[in-house]
Amino acid sequence: MRIGVDLGGTKIEAAALAPDGQIAVRERIATPGDYSSLLEALPALIRRVEAAVGAAPGRVGIGMPGSLSPVTGRVRNANSTWLNGQPFLEDITGALGQPVRVANDANCFALSEATDGAAAGGKVVFGAILGTGCGGGVVVNGKVIEGVNGIGGEWGHTPLPWPQPDELPFEKDWCGRPGCLETWIAGRAGLERWAPAVLGRKLGARDIVAAARAGDAKAQECLDRLYDRIARALAVIMDIIDPDVIVIGGGLSNIDELYEGVTARWGPYVFSDTIRTKLVRNKWGDSSGVRGAAWLWREGEG
Numbered sequence: 001m002r003i004g005v006d007l008g009g010t011k012i013e014a015a016a017l018a019p020d021g022q023i024a025v026r027e028r029i030a031t032p033g034d035y036s037s038l039l040e041a042l043p044a045l046i047r048r049v050e051a052a053v054g055a056a057p058g059r060v061g062i063g064m065p066g067s068l069s070p071v072t073g074r075v076r077n078a079n080s081t082w083l084n085g086q087p088f089l090e091d092i093t094g095a096l097g098q099p100v101r102v103a104n105d106a107n108c109f110a111l112s113e114a115t116d117g118a119a120a121g122g123k124v125v126f127g128a129i130l131g132t133g134c135g136g137g138v139v140v141n142g143k144v145i146e147g148v149n150g151i152g153g154e155w156g157h158t159p160l161p162w163p164q165p166d167e168l169p170f171e172k173d174w175c176g177r178p179g180c181l182e183t184w185i186a187g188r189a190g191l192e193r194w195a196p197a198v199l200g201r202k203l204g205a206r207d208i209v210a211a212a213r214a215g216d217a218k219a220q221e222c223l224d225r226l227y228d229r230i231a232r233a234l235a236v237i238m239d240i241i242d243p244d245v246i247v248i249g250g251g252l253s254n255i256d257e258l259y260e261g262v263t264a265r266w267g268p269y270v271f272s273d274t275i276r277t278k279l280v281r282n283k284w285g286d287s288s289g290v291r292g293a294a295w296l297w298r299e300g301e302g
Helices: 035-052 087-096 105-116 185-199 203-215 217-241 256-265 287-296
Strands: 002-007 011-017 023-030 059-064 102-103 123-131 132-141 245-249 279-282
Touching: 002 035, 002 105, 002 287, 011 035, 023 287, 035 059, 035 087, 059 087, 059 105, 087 102, 102 105, 105 123, 105 132, 105 185, 105 203, 105 245, 105 287, 123 217, 185 203, 185 217, 203 217, 217 245, 217 256, 256 279
Parallel strands: 002 059, 059 102, 123 245, 245 279
Antiparallel strands: 002 011, 011 023, 123 132
């Protein structure tokens, strides 16, 4: 059994993944709001999952916000800011007394979908999470590409390309950089932030979609703008890594119209006379993070 953990901002899920990819046991707890409480709660959660399947302590993979600095080994860039600066891998390995691998949560999502999900069979896969925020992960031949700086796939903190006059001047994201994609194409940090200027009122993402389907022209304009911005953002990814499959996760992945809306618009932005990249919805939904964390360990490793 591999044990996968999805360390989220509000919940932590741990699951035991059988060799055939089936989840044997899973359990969720609320995410503690401070680091010391996390180091107490997380090992206990992992031990309960191991005990439930009768597994000896073994291979644990953890998907988390942010990444580990290759210089200090400490967490950086996490929107759960109390994690930043902490020696998380060292501390959790010591607390468990067993091998642990840690990766960015968006990388885990991409790995899950590339291994046995919606992007299975793709040699080069880009996973794009469009949820509260915006993230990305790159998987090539079944392996996560973290890069020499450990920031491979940090798509959400690149600027919106080819900005239109009404999109300028850029506002700063929480990271301090202007124009980050997550302020444009995420759900809460993006669509729900700028849509009121179009709608004349404030609506949640689900309500905007419902209003558009009911014939509200302003709500439809919001979605059309969203699709165009996603198309521009993905065009840059296609120009750089030319993926076989782009798989979408997060809450906005549930918008059925998004896939045709984006692919109908990305042609003029991609530097190619043909586009064979597939844009697909994720297969595993909320389970992708925990599954991808478990898949950080391959058969025979450990």
